Amino acid sequence: xxxxxxxxxxxxxxxxxxxxxxxxxxxxxxxxxxxxxxxxxxxxxxxxxxxxxxxxxxxxxxxxxxxxxxxxxxxxxxxxxxxxxxxxxxxxxxxxxxxxxxxxxxxxxxxxxxxxxxxxxxxxxxxxxxxxxxxxxxxxxxxxxxxxxxxxxxxxxxxxxxxxxxxxxxxxxxxxxxxxxxxxxxxxxxxxxxxxxxxxxxxxxxxxxxxxxxxxxxxxxxxxxxxxxxxxxxxxxxxxxxxxxxxxxxxxxxx
Numbered sequence: 001x002x003x004x005x006x007x008x009x010x011x012x013x014x015x016x017x018x019x020x021x022x023x024x025x026x027x028x029x030x031x032x033x034x035x036x037x038x039x040x041x042x043x044x045x046x047x048x049x050x051x052x053x054x055x056x057x058x059x060x061x062x063x064x065x066x067x068x069x070x071x072x073x074x075x076x077x078x079x080x081x082x083x084x085x086x087x088x089x090x091x092x093x094x095x096x097x098x099x100x101x102x103x104x105x106x107x108x109x110x111x112x113x114x115x116x117x118x119x120x121x122x123x124x125x126x127x128x129x130x131x132x133x134x135x136x137x138x139x140x141x142x143x144x145x146x147x148x149x150x151x152x153x154x155x156x157x158x159x160x161x162x163x164x165x166x167x168x169x170x171x172x173x174x175x176x177x178x179x180x181x182x183x184x185x186x187x188x189x190x191x192x193x194x195x196x197x198x199x200x201x202x203x204x205x206x207x208x209x210x211x212x213x214x215x216x217x218x219x220x221x222x223x224x225x226x227x228x229x230x231x232x233x234x235x236x237x238x239x240x241x242x243x244x245x246x247x248x249x250x251x252x253x254x255x
Contacts, residue, residue, distance in 0.1 A: 006153060008238040008253055013158040014231050015241055019250050022231075024085045024243055027096050032080040034099045035073045041107040042069055045114065053117030054124050055131075072098065086245045090235045097228045105221030109134070112214035134215065138222050146226045153230075 008015075046062045076095060079085050085092045113134075117127050152158060234241040240251045 008234065008240050009159060010153055010156065011158055011230065011234050011238075011241075014227065014234060015250065018231065018241060022093070022096070023248065024089050024092055025082075025248065027092055028080040028082070028085050031076040031092070031095060031099065034103060035076055037103055038069050038073065038099065041103060042066070045107055045110045049111040049114040049118075051118075053114040054122070055114055055117040055127060056124060058114070072102075089242050090232065093232055093235055097225075097232065100228075101221055101225060105218050105225075108214040109138075109218035112211050112218075115210060134218075138219060141219050142222045142225060145223050149226045149230065 042065060046058070046065065050058055050062070072095075076099060079088070079092045079095055113127070113131055116122060116130060117124075231241070240253045243250055
């Protein structure tokens with residue numbers, strides 16, 4: 001970041017992340033695959049979790065989400081074509097941030113909020129207080145993550161050859177983050193189904209486990225978001241964070 005007197009090599013770890021996991025071709029498949037998942041989550045959020053919730057304005061939220069996901073789905077479909085994503089790599093990456101945060105962060109959080117609104121012992125006022133508190137805590141996590149990232153970048157921790165570079169490479173070879181997120185989502189909805197049909201003690205388990213898993217996924221995605229935004233910034237600022245349309249590889253530094 002220019003105002004921090006940093007250059008592109010200070011973000012080399014993030015560039016390596018692009019090379020390993022987030023090429024335009026790779027993202028095109030992810031964008032296309034995400035479309036049915038987004039609609040599945042829409043159904044789970046508004047027609048399963050939100051069926052009997054007392055959360056206010058849910059009908060407006062449902063309608064707004066429908067049109068937003070409709071427009072997003074069309075856009076994601078278009079950016080799965082090589083002719084488009086090669087010309088607009090930065091926009092494609094921005095779309096990947098939107099769908100990943102919506103799918104793995106916002107949707108599980110909304111499931112938690114709506115399920116809370118189905119409990120017999122909760123009022124609309126207390127539900128809104130809970131919502132505000134969790135949103136504020138999420139904002140704190142996001143701000144702290146940004147500060148942490150800036151400190152690490154200034155210390156040189158994101159330069160090539162550092163411990164973080166080696167650890168990041170090993171983690172991405174095993175798809176740790178996305179594997180953990182997908183596993184968490186699978187556990188979340190499997191538990192919801194099993195516990196809801198067990199009755200009695202199962203209801204108590206649902207109150208704790210579903211709430212915990214949904215919030216953890218939401219906060220994990222907020223923790224990841226600053227790195228996603230910094231990569232997007234670097235794609236706009238440095239040519240080396242973009243892929244050649246001829247070779248399909250990242251440009252070299254100062255290239």
